[in-house]
Amino acid sequence: MKKIIITGRRPAATELNMAPLIDMIFILLIFFLVTTSFVNEAGLERKKPQPSMKTSQTEKRTNVTLGIMADNSIWDSEEGRSIDIKSIRAYIENFLVEAPKGTVVIAADKDSLIGTVVKVMDSCRLAGVINVSVAPMTSGGDR
């Protein structure tokens, strides 16, 4: 058996009282839990067409301009044909075979719906176009 020999009085209050600290930390934790808003917004980046994209030096088409009309129909302005929203991806994939680094310009009529614009943007990006830009349609100019 060991003997504990008390040689002198130990100084008082060597132990920290942890209770208020833990209270405090809990209050902080709850505060940040309540105020932190878990808003996780997803979004698409929009590019604007550069002036150089309009002029193609070569014979080959390097960009497609998709016009979205007020009635949400989609037209290829250079070929003058309408495209169904579901076949845009295939259409753009076809175009990319000819011009692998081709760009797409979406010209949206001011009365077209943003849902259509986003769908077209999404289809183009899914088809693999790196540079998709969106611009408002200049009155009567793009078709």
Next chain:
Amino acid sequence: MAPLIDMIFILLIFFLVTASFVKTPGIDIQKPYAETAENRKKTNLVIGVAQDSTIWVEGRMIDIRDTRSYLERFLQETPNGTVVISADEESRSEITLLLHDHCQAAGIKEVYIGAANK
């Protein structure tokens, strides 16, 4: 114990001041679906465009002509703030594109068009 609690108070005040809260439009928006939409971690402001093409920020409706001054004030409060324009899929595209232009003109570098990706 007292200095420790003091320090924690200082920390609390520090976080209160620096915490960036997302300003939400406060309206219900049916966002368009886009598979390629990427999550934007640090969003500071969400501008809502309702189905009837009205613009909402922080729970109130603002006119398109007032957005410029609002955005400049926002940028002063939150330099390098990220803005997401969350437009209802049945709103007119003109509003979103105009808002995007206004954001860039005000000097906001990161502006995204809101979409749901799941």
